[in-house]
Amino acid sequence: MADLATTYPDPVQIAVIGGTGLRELPGFAQVATLSVETPWGNPSSPITILHHNSPSSGKPIPIAFLSRHGLYHEYAPHEVPSRANIAALRSIGVRAVIAFSAVGSLQEAIRPRDFLIPDQIIDRTKGVRPWTFFEGGMVGHVGFADPFDTALSSIVSKCGHSLEGDGVKLHDSGTLICMEGPQFSTRAESNLYRSWGGSVINMSALPEAKLAREAEIAYQMICMATDYDCWHSAGESVSVELVMSHMRANSDNARRFVGTVLDELSKEEHAHIVSGESLREQSKSAAMMTGKEGRGEETVKKMSWLFPGYYD
């Protein structure tokens, strides 16, 4: 790391947020490491810029990598500075995020080490994490009916299926329960989530996905099941040891999966997706609720850092 540049000259449109057990992406050339300060504080880790040759043009494409829980896993799920993470990524040009997460399975058919691309979320966080950029005299409401980006999700799905039969088993859709933690669920809660139709459970999708939407960043999570939570009568209840043992055993597949997705996203044909075209300027109109006279000065400053030119 010592010789890496601390600045990067061009916008970086694609980012990976690594979760438990996916703290780096080996095999990609590291060209810079950025320490970005945002009005919401510092992100959970420096942002590493990796170079990846586009399979279509052969040109190097920059990819940003951020470690959700910090370089040493020092941030518990409720302590992850998600606003700083998302703001820092947007400030360097990111418009498409692939986020990785270790999840508990709530369904027999989703076995430990299977991958799943969630298409829905049920919010079971408890309102203790800052969850919006729109506050303090700037009211904004963005749509979240489909919390993940459908264009990104079909690319991720195609990539995952291309690896099937080669150690990767993929479920194309599912409802993700995002709980508060850091303690795992009780058996009654786990069974309740099953009765709601939950497919998998984690502690990290929110507020990350909501903030990405507010920041006009296309976002898709890739989940890897590491346990059957605590509902399964035959299986061992979730523990950190169980999560980590499955993550370690399947980390090559996880990295291969993410690498294949980055290959695909680097193709020119997907330029409109990674430039976040479908979300462009939605937060400009979302914040038009509040008349200029009612806007909080501090918030306008912060929001103008995030969206230069939007609120002049």
Ligand SMILES: CSC[C@H]1O[C@H](OP(=O)(O)O)[C@H](O)[C@@H]1O
């Ligand atoms: C170590 S088990 C609980 C922990 O694992 C998941 O982390 P991530 O989503 O960052 O991969 C889960 O959300 C919890 O934070």
Ligand SMILES: Nc1ncnc2[nH]cnc12
């Ligand atoms: N059972 C579980 N509950 C919440 N988060 C998890 N991450 C991995 N397994 C989990």
